[in-house]
Amino acid sequence: MTTSTPPIQEHWLALLQENGYRVTGPRRSVVEIVANHHRALNPYQVFELARQRYPRLGLVTVYRTLEKLEALGLIERVHQPHGCHAYLPAAVGHQHLLLCQGCGNAEYFSGDDLDDLIGRIAARTGYQIKEHWLQLFGLCTACRAGAQ
Amino acid sequence: MTTSTPPIQEHWLALLQENGYRVTGPRRSVVEIVANHHRALNPYQVFELARQRYPRLGLVTVYRTLEKLEALGLIERVHQPHGCHAYLPAAVGHQHLLLCQGCGNAEYFSGDDLDDLIGRIAARTGYQIKEHWLQLFGLCTACRAGAQ
DNA sequence: TCGATATTGATAATCGTTGTCAATAGAAAA
DNA sequence: TTTTCTATTGACAACGATTATCAATATCGA
Ligand SMILES: [Mn+2]
Ligand SMILES: [Mn+2]
Ligand SMILES: [Zn+2]
Ligand SMILES: [Zn+2]
Numbered sequence: 001m002t003t004s005t006p007p008i009q010e011h012w013l014a015l016l017q018e019n020g021y022r023v024t025g026p027r028r029s030v031v032e033i034v035a036n037h038h039r040a041l042n043p044y045q046v047f048e049l050a051r052q053r054y055p056r057l058g059l060v061t062v063y064r065t066l067e068k069l070e071a072l073g074l075i076e077r078v079h080q081p082h083g084c085h086a087y088l089p090a091a092v093g094h095q096h097l098l099l100c101q102g103c104g105n106a107e108y109f110s111g112d113d114l115d116d117l118i119g120r121i122a123a124r125t126g127y128q129i130k131e132h133w134l135q136l137f138g139l140c141t142a143c144r145a146g147a148q
Numbered sequence: 149m150t151t152s153t154p155p156i157q158e159h160w161l162a163l164l165q166e167n168g169y170r171v172t173g174p175r176r177s178v179v180e181i182v183a184n185h186h187r188a189l190n191p192y193q194v195f196e197l198a199r200q201r202y203p204r205l206g207l208v209t210v211y212r213t214l215e216k217l218e219a220l221g222l223i224e225r226v227h228q229p230h231g232c233h234a235y236l237p238a239a240v241g242h243q244h245l246l247l248c249q250g251c252g253n254a255e256y257f258s259g260d261d262l263d264d265l266i267g268r269i270a271a272r273t274g275y276q277i278k279e280h281w282l283q284l285f286g287l288c289t290a291c292r293a294g295a296q
Numbered sequence: 297t298c299g300a301t302a303t304t305g306a307t308a309a310t311c312g313t314t315g316t317c318a319a320t321a322g323a324a325a326a
Numbered sequence: 327t328t329t330t331c332t333a334t335t336g337a338c339a340a341c342g343a344t345t346a347t348c349a350a351t352a353t354c355g356a
Pocket of ligand 1: 114
């Protein structure tokens with residue numbers, strides 16, 4: 001019988017190993033939660049969920065694990081109107097977030113082309129533009145149906 | 149002799165009046181700082197600057213005044229990589245921010261047209277898109293020169 | 297299996313923000 | 327101008343979220 005553990009999770013644990021970190025029970029539980037969720041979770045939410053898998057988990061360990069996952073580029077902080085302390089699996093390549101205002105579901109999209117706009121703003125302001133943040137908010141199909 | 153007080157500041161104070169708030173010394177000092185700055189300032193930074201004008205100012209009053217200015221739509225919170233608790237005079241109409249990574253200077257720009265992109269993402273994902281956040285980061289002309 | 301040490305959870309400390317309250321000051325009325 | 331009402335103030339305490347400390351424990355290479 002082969003294990004059905006999602007590959008993202010295994011990849012994250014392997015990356016922790018490779019970087020000299022130990023793979024422990026508490027870390028497994030945190031990774032399992034954050035790697036497989038489609039909504040941004042704050043440290044306490046991660047704690048509540050992960051401790052169902054690893055009951056003696058401490059909140060402090062959640063903070064420390066999130067810190068390491070962020071340093072490894074595996075998760076990233078999501079900025080939202082109601083708070084900026086929730087995390088999601090990091091974008092792969094050049095992607096931006098689309099967030100559902102109803103259920104909090106998050107998806108990445110790619111294919112934005114802002115070169116034109118950026119060129120125009122650069123010319124107008126004299127700035128050399130190096131980065132951009134783009135985030136879309138709306139209602140997913142499920143929430144659209146629910147709210148009519 | 150006419151006063152040379154910047155009009156934004158007077159507008160803000162008038163708006164406080166109109167909404168039943170009293171115009172006090174402490175509030176004047178906070179408004180003067182935030183209304184005339186081109187960089188996002190957090191509550192403590194506002195406190196340090198404003199108390200040069202009104203030495204007996206308390207930090208708590210800064211928090212309370214910022215809260216009211218935000219409620220009146222005169223200032224807005226700015227999200228940045230290194231923190232999301234700094235404020236700027238609010239955008240007028242549909243505008244987005246361009247921030248200098250060197251000196252922190254902030255400018256608004258308008259004229260972005262994301263309808264095309266948004267339509268494409270909506271079609272692809274099934275989301276009904278209701279809002280967007282866009283923010284550009286770069287170097288202003290002065291910082292570009294300074295950093296070569 | 298063993299041992300060095302990274303990691304853990306409990307606890308305390310810290311930081312930014314918000315609540316409490318008596319004293320004060322704004323502004324409308326007298 | 328003076329009076330009066332009460333919104334506002336600053337000092338202080340309280341709070342919640344995050345970070346530091348430390349002895350006990352668990353990981354993983356030897
Ligand atoms: Mn982009
Ligand atoms: Mn726009
Ligand atoms: Zn939804
Ligand atoms: Zn600059």
